[in-house]
Amino acid sequence: MSQSFDIAVIGATGTVGETLVQLLEERDFPLANLHLLASVESAGQSLPFKGKNLRVRALDAFDFSTVRLAFFAAGEQITRSYADKVRAAGCSVIDLSGGLPLEQAPRVVPEANGDVLKTLVAPYQLTSPSPSVAALACVLAPVRALLQMQRITLTACLSVSSQGREGVSELARQTAELLNVRPLEPQFFDRQIAFNLFPQVGAADDAGHVLHERRIVEELKQVLDQPDLKVSATCMLAPVFFGDSLSxxxxxxxxxxLPALNAALEAAAGVEMVERGDYPTVTADAIGQDEVYVGRLRCGLDDPSEVILSIASDNVRKGAALNAVQIAELLIKHYL
Structure with a gap:
């Protein structure tokens, strides 16, 4: 990666956008110029980058023909409105919102299906999948040869940061109100999330599934290149600020x-196995880390062909921002 590239980050003032900027600096990404973009309301703010404060500019007025790559971290509607225009300007797109169809913007987890880029042409339009899929694919991809997987059943306990900065602020506010014995008035959420657990994240469709659950099922099949794999996903919202826990x-x-499976996971890049008898948690292990933590690896009580495990991952850093940056690093090293 001897070349340097001009890059834009859309949604730079959001939780994921800020983390993207941090990672670009931490990983010494080959940047010539970094352009930070956001809504008109957020324009004028600044973010630190390599000892300087970079000013955030309005997305509407930006000329994307001046950059080679753009990260979209501003939500589905922004992605749908701008992605095709950006690509038409000759700029490759890495989306983090899931706003584009799978066939238009393949989901990529470099540890699992980075080779899919060989089949595409520039300018690229790619998606970093949901953080749950990114974490799960990092764990399952290196053991596919050992397991003839027929069905995956996932329960994902998502932190409130999965709902953006507003979700984090709402949990903090509700917790403070309850601890100070003040009347609770839910605002961002429609009910109490502090010291509670929601068995549903978002509105359910006629079949009872929420959009995020459908997204997990579709994306995981594509990333693992197993279209016939049976996948069942249940998403719950936990009163945790950052980090997702998957069963x-x-x-x-x-x-x-099981010993061979454990050994394969021990050797897998980006995966950290906790010691037998212990278990991973987001606060003690995953937050601020680039690894996906795995524990409680075991066979089913009455079915030796079932494997059960637990995963803890930083949804903002590893699941979203880092996976997107790793896609960009792969693009720049081999394809741009």
Whole structure:
């Protein structure tokens, strides 16, 4: 990566956007000029980058023909409104919102399906999948050869940061009100999230599934390149600021060699196995880290072809921002 590139970050003032900027600096990304973009309301703010304060500019007035790559971290509607225009200007797109169809913007987790880029042409239009899929794919991709996976059952306990900065602020406010014995008045959420657990994240469709659950199912099948894989996903909202906890059950075609599976995960890049008898948590292990933490690896009580495990991952850093930056690093190294 001897070349330097001009890059834009859309949604730079959001939680994920700010983390993207931090990672571009931490990983010494080959940047010539970094352009920070946001809504008119957020324009004029500044973010620190390599010892300077970079001013955030309005998205509407930016000329994307001046950059080679743009990260979209501003929500589905912004992505749908601008992505095609940006690509038409000759700029590649890495979206983090899931706002584009799978066939238009393939989901990529470099540890799992980075080779998919070989089949595409520039300017690229790619998506960093939901943080749950990014974490799960990092764990499952290196063990695909050991497991003939037939079904995956996932329960994802999502932190309130999955709902953006407003979700974090609402949990903080509600917690303060309850601890100070003040009347609770939900604002961003429609009910109490502090010291509570929501069994549903967002509105359900006629079949009872929420959009994020459908997104997980579709994206995981594509990233693992297993379109016939059976996937069941349940998303819950936990009163946790950052970090997602996943409980995973894998149904395989034959009895599982658990020591071999454990050894493969120990050797996997980006995966950190906790010691047997211990278990990973987001606050003690995952927050601020680039690894996906795995523990409680075991076979089913009455089914040796079932594997059960737990995952803890920083949804903002590892699941969203870092995965997007790793896609960009892969693009720049081999394709741009």
């Amino acid at each position: 995973v059950s894998l149904q395989t075609a034959s009895n599982v060699d």
